[in-house]
Amino acid sequence: MTSSETLAGGIRPRPIVGRLPRYAAGKPPVDVAGMVSYKLSSNENPLPPLPAVVEAIANQTDFNRYPDPLSSKLRNALAEFLDVPADDIVTGAGSLGALNQLLAAFAGQNDDGKADEVVYAWRSFEAYPISVGLAGAESVRIPLTADGRHDLEAMAAAVTVRTKVILLCTPNNPTGPVLTATETERFIQAVPSDVVVVIDEAYQEFVRAEDAVDGLAMYRKYPNVVVLRTFSKAHGLAGLRVGYSVSNPELTQYLRMAATPFAVSQIAERAAIVSLQNYPQVVERVQSLVEERDRVTAGLRELGWFVPAAQGNFVWLSLGADSGEFAELAGERALSVRAFGDEGVRVSIGEVEANTRFLELCANYTKPPRRS
Structure with a gap:
């Protein structure tokens, strides 16, 4: 539906709704005779929640x-786990819910009718333009570098008096590289202190780069920094929708006002707490996925494929116009992957057999991605 169309009875949506992109969730795999199907399209953890988590939530009534x-x-458990004050934590329905609360509080349409600006790299998390638009703000998208990284210099140069929020996705979804501590701190120091800098760390537990930024370290040093994290990925609780933000009290007082009431259910809260209590087991599972990620990345590079530095639970193939064709070929092999138009394909790290079948597909594909 476009902004010019009307519904029955003459009802019209807000004009912005017709201009927003639609969020495209990863599709499930199709059934192929004689093959086990695997979903590698949504960056989900292929492993179920910990047994202790399953038992705990099964007993709730x-x-x-x-x-x-x-x-x-949950906030008290996180406060002890992260060594931050509980009052600095605001929960939400996943890290996206926490982001929507933040945008509702700090970016939108002003009394003079002018929209605030939100700066972020592109391509990045595909919900960003939707969330920014629905908040009433204006997106300022800064292209990634050729190796899939944030162009922080260009992002800093794009800041204006209307800029209210900057989104830094690290590792960047869907391309994979992280921001380093040095470049991130230099960036924070370069932008005005009244601009909220959001460090979105949905995949933080998968990061192994020694020079990667630690969002919590930046939050402790700079009062305009907000950190987003989630239990969806490493903890395998995507379906329960529990995430959170960490920021200083000057910001959390407004985030609580903008928070959706009862966004985190008691089953989600209990699951998250028990998962934290058994965190060593979470680490073991994450490490097994990291090892699979590294195996897949090494296999692709042995084939001569260019792959950006993968630090999440996925890899990015900059296949350009061949993206749709590659996704179809994967589907014929009972693998669902996520194609982004004519830009590239994101492939989540899944079960060992799924990852091996993906590498076999790549070994027989004649149009590998190259560094642009």
């Missing part, structure tokens, strides 16, 4: 009651 709107028990 209090769903006739509303959950604690402040998720106090």
Whole structure:
């Protein structure tokens, strides 16, 4: 539907709704005779939640009651786990829910009718332009470098008096590279201190680069920094929708006002707490996926394929106009991958057999991605 179309009874959506891109969730794999199907299109953890988590939530029966709107028990557990004050944590329905709360509080349409600006790299998390647009703000997208990294110099140069929020996705989804501590701190120091700098670390647990930025370290040094994290990826709780932001009290007081009431259910809160209590097991599972990621990346490079530095639970293939064709070929092999128009294909790290089948497909594909 475009902004010029009307619904029954003459109802019209806000004009911005017709201009926004549609969020395209990763599709499930198709059934192929004689083959096990694997979904590698949504950056999901292929491993189920920890047994202790499954047991804990199976024993809950209090769903006739509303959950604690402040998720106090989870915030206290996170405060101890992260060594931050519980008052600096605001929970949300995944890290995306936490982001939407932040945008609602700090970026949108002003009393003079002018929209605030939100600066972010592109391509990055595909929900960014949707969330920014629905908040009433204007997106300022800065192209990635040829190796899939944020162009921080260009992003800093794009900041104007209307800029209210900057989004830094690290590792960047869908391309994979991280921001380093040195370049991130230099960037934060270069932008005005009244601009909120969001460090989106949805895949933080998968990072092994020694020079990677630690969002919490930046939050402790700079009062305009907000960190986003989630239990969806490393903890395998994507379906329960629990994430959070960490920021200084000057910001959290407004984030709580913008927070969706009861966004984190009691089952999600309990699952997250138990997962934190068993974190060594989470680390073991994450490490197994990191080793698979490194195996896949090494295999692709042995084939002569260019792959950006992968630090999440996925790899990026800059296949350009061949992206759709590659995704179709993967589908014929019972693998669902995520094609982004004519830009590239993101492939999540899944089960060992799935990853091996993906490498076999690449070994027989004659149009490998090259560094542009």
